[in-house]
Amino acid sequence: MSDATANSTPATPSASSLFKQDDRVKRRNAAEKRFKAYGLTAIGVGVTMLIILVSSVLSQGLSSFRQTFVTLPITVTQAEFEAAEASMLKTGKYKKLIQRGLEQRLATAELGDVVSIKDAMGLLSGQAPADLRMAALANQTWPLRQEFRFLANGRVDGYFKGRVTMEIAERDSRISPEQLELSQQLADAGIMETRFNRGFLTRTDGSPTRPEAAGLGVAFLGSLYMMMVVLALALPIGVATSIYLEELAPKNRWTDLIEVNISNLAAVPSIVFGILGLAIFINFAGLPQSAPLVGGLVLTLMTLPTIIIATRASLKSVPPSIRDAALGLGASKMQTVFHHVLPLAAPGILTGTIIGLAQALGETAPLLLIGMVALVQNYPSAPPAGLEDPATALPVQVYIWTTRSDPAFVERASGAIIVLLAFLLIMNIAAILLRRRFERRW
């Protein structure tokens, strides 16, 4: 027994046993652990910030997708319609028609004697008569007889969303605590209800005193038109520039100069592009102010460097052996680029383009300078003519709403931010999916 152990184990443990970490290794491992901890901390801070941002926007903005409405039976005869249209204050006449409907409704709910009709009318939005007029104008068969859903006043809406309290109402000239109690009664009677607010996405911007009627419709169309202009201009110009610089241009002082300038353009503050757009497109070329066309042109200038840099990077990443193969077969430069290089670079180009578009979609500063910051209450017409009609854009709408004094607009602005973030998220997901779909290995 003792012989066997003596033979199988070394007499003295060697100085450098693998089971024991020496000091250098210990220090190295400790450094590695510390570095990992720094990384995790950084990620933790980043994620926390993101969660705070998103949750604050969501908590303030989600309520803008719900709105308080008053449902009333409305009857308009042809004679009443013609009389209203012939009068000077058209909406005043329609207001009378709404009041008739409201009285009728209160009577059926057996509230007619309890409340003052003036207080009850005060619960409705100032937008209600205008909405009724639009419906009457669009109406074909008379008499118009319909259950109408009118917007409630922004203060009443705020009461149901918990923003407006009795104490606030006492100090407010536009709503009284009695009216809030009345609105509670109406809600109990089923006349007033809070439901999904499609108008937030489709309506035009409301006047500063009517936050309940404010919607993103015009901003939405304006952003869409601008993105169309940017895509139609920036993608072909950007890709053509990159192909020329990367594949065809000789490498000399001039192309170096162009390259440096393109990289510099990417770093130019966006408001400078706005000044440029104001000076060149509006003052010099005479294009209309506030038009998505001008906005699109300015954003194209801003997006071009992003697209060019992304496209050149993805052209560079195509292995040269593919170019050699095509050239060796007798393909011309153009054929090599269009048959082989461009398809392989397409995922990268698409990603770059979508990221550039997303950047342009969120850009505000240059649009302020070209006059897209306005109260626009008409939808722009269909393109191409609509490209010259006044419009706003999603980020500008956020800016407009945050500058208004009525606290109800804070909710609107947060709601618009949610819509904007949703679009950016969709575009980024599309970029990832496209890249996965078209990525090829060689």
Next chain:
Amino acid sequence: MNDMRLTERAVDTNQLKITARDVQVFYGDNHAIKDVTVDIQDKTVTAFIGPSGCGKSTFLRCLNRMNDTIDICRVEGKILLDDEDIYDKRVDPVQLRAKVGMVFQKPNPFPKSIYDNVAYGPKIHGLARSKTELDEIVETSLRRAALWDEVKDRLTAPGTGLSGGQQQRLCIARAVATSPEVLLMDEPCSALDPIATAQVEELIDDLRSRFSVVIVTHSMQQAARVSQKTAFFHLGNLVEFDDTTKIFTNPEDPRTESYITGRIG
């Protein structure tokens, strides 16, 4: 070197295909090829051997003007293909490369189907008038590259999914499909295992019946196995150019002898 089949082969023709006279190549200030004068015969395999960096690949790439794609590269001297100067101003390199095909060191199939890989050349040069003609060209090219039997059932599969040896044969089929007159091969077997190498070498010997083949190789055994003529390059100079048999058995220049016996390179 018992696998040298030096006696088996004879040159079929003495007709000249490519004549190079006093060719100089500069990469910027670097004089890469100095005074190379060489005659390449039709229906012959000519091997370029020499140590790394001696300029054999550079010279090969001059023969179909692939060096044009390198901005700083400058070629002087005369290279005649069938008595026409290929560096003449009137020559379009695209047309030249259709006549002088090339196979590269690393197999580089397009990331497309096997069929599209082979059909690409004929398509861009308008060699086929109909789908059936194109099918025919693809089949004969793949047969000529000894690949048809292995891929005939999966022509629509991606060319990049084949094994290394198959990929290289696909590249040869692709080069053959444009019916070139000269086929340039830049170390076509350096990325292949011995079995694939043997297949490609056999293929080169077959191809000789239709084209003039120029092959750059690191392996002296390969040069000895496949070529009829051998050129030895050293430091940008053409040291010796003669029948393969002569180069390997009785070289005139001491540098050639040192190289083939393994003392330099």
